[in-house]
């Protein structure tokens with residue numbers, strides 16, 4: 598397919614979003630952001646399918662894999678227009694932005710043919726099963742076990758999984774989970790791990806939502822009790838899961854933050870509007886923090902664009918860690934500013950712990966410096982791998 602010019606593409610995206618968010622999906626405008634993942638879930642799943650049907654998922658993926666093969670500049674335009682239109686937070690982003698790129702980098706042709714179409718159509722939702730009660734920052738300590746039980750034929754058989762994951766975002770809605778599991782108990786730490794694709798809707802999987810500060814549940818505990826995955830549903834070789842998992846994390850900390858940052862722009866604008874409405878803007882300290890927030894937004898935008906400009910398929914270096922460190926702290930400060938400009942009203946929740954957007958933003962952003970690798974871990978990676986500083990004692 599010929600690549601449309603950027604202006605024509607922008608007009609097409611804008612027109613499509615305006616028309617599609619005007620009808621049945623109009624109530625979804627602005628829904629589902631941080632701390633609000635419970636809003637309109639079935640409707641947002643339907644929206645995901647509409648995006649898929651209309652060819653708006655996998656814009657940058659190769660055409661041979663069902664994507665549209667568009668240059669990254671077009672993806673940027675899509676994200677910009679998506680944020681500008683206030684289109685709902687995606688329920689399918691883990692599949693599109695984490696697993697899909699991982700399969701493009703490490704998956705077999707059969708795996709790409711089996712799993713990419715469901716992501717592209719918005720019909721199969723994914724979650725990420727890395728963290729465990731005893732393995733977060735120290736991810737190599739994963740103890741969920743998987744063993745291959747052979748079927749009758751050489752190729753047959755299934756992985757049998759036992760163990761527990763925790764903090765699994767959107768597991769309550771997911772059809773599939775990419776799971777880091779220990780397949781060789783004798784091998785040391787990260788050497789014995791494998792990357793398995795596990796169906797969530799089966800008797801051996803139990804999902805228990807965790808109530809968060811925001812009063813809602815984005816993440817969950819996930820228990821595997823003799824859960825099954827097909828023998829072929831392993832990405833990379835047995836024992837090669839660490840390399841694959843790190844590939845996913847590099848994507849997580851990089852490209853996929855762009856859409857999120859455009860959401861930050863809307864949040865910033867809401868904070869500015871509140872500061873004007875409450876008169877907080879007249880306070881010189883608040884004014885200075887607003888200017889600083891705006892400048893940070895610009896810096897993050899250009900940093901993310903620079904990271905995105907790398908050739909397709911190249912696994913980036915430590916730039917994504919730098920980006921994560923910057924945006925996490927920026928977003929947390931915006932959450933603080935959001936409640937400060939609201940004044941005393943921000944200290945009260947509504948009946949039944951009903952929170953307004955500023956309160957949710959403040960509470961949710963406490964998590965930003967933890968998930969996707971905490972600040973301390975990002976600094977360790979930058980120090981050791983980026984700058985070649987001495988390794989921290991282990």
Ligand SMILES: Cc1cc2nc3c(=O)[nH]c(=O)nc-3n(C[C@H](O)[C@H](O)[C@H](O)COP(=O)(O)OP(=O)(O)OC[C@H]3O[C@@H](n4cnc5c(N)ncnc54)[C@H](O)[C@@H]3O)c2cc1C
Pocket residue numbers: 724725726727728729730732733734735763764765766767815816964967968969970971972973974977
């Ligand atoms: C909102 C949210 C969503 C999440 N979603 C998912 C998900 O979908 N899937 C998933 O698998 N996980 C998910 N996580 C989990 C997340 O990846 C972990 O919380 C994170 O990796 C930190 O691990 P931990 O919570 O076990 O903390 P720990 O590793 O126990 O860390 C505790 C503290 O010690 C510090 N620390 C640990 N090791 C070091 C060190 N070597 N040097 C210096 N300081 C150190 C940490 O920085 C942190 O401050 C999510 C977390 C949050 C908050």
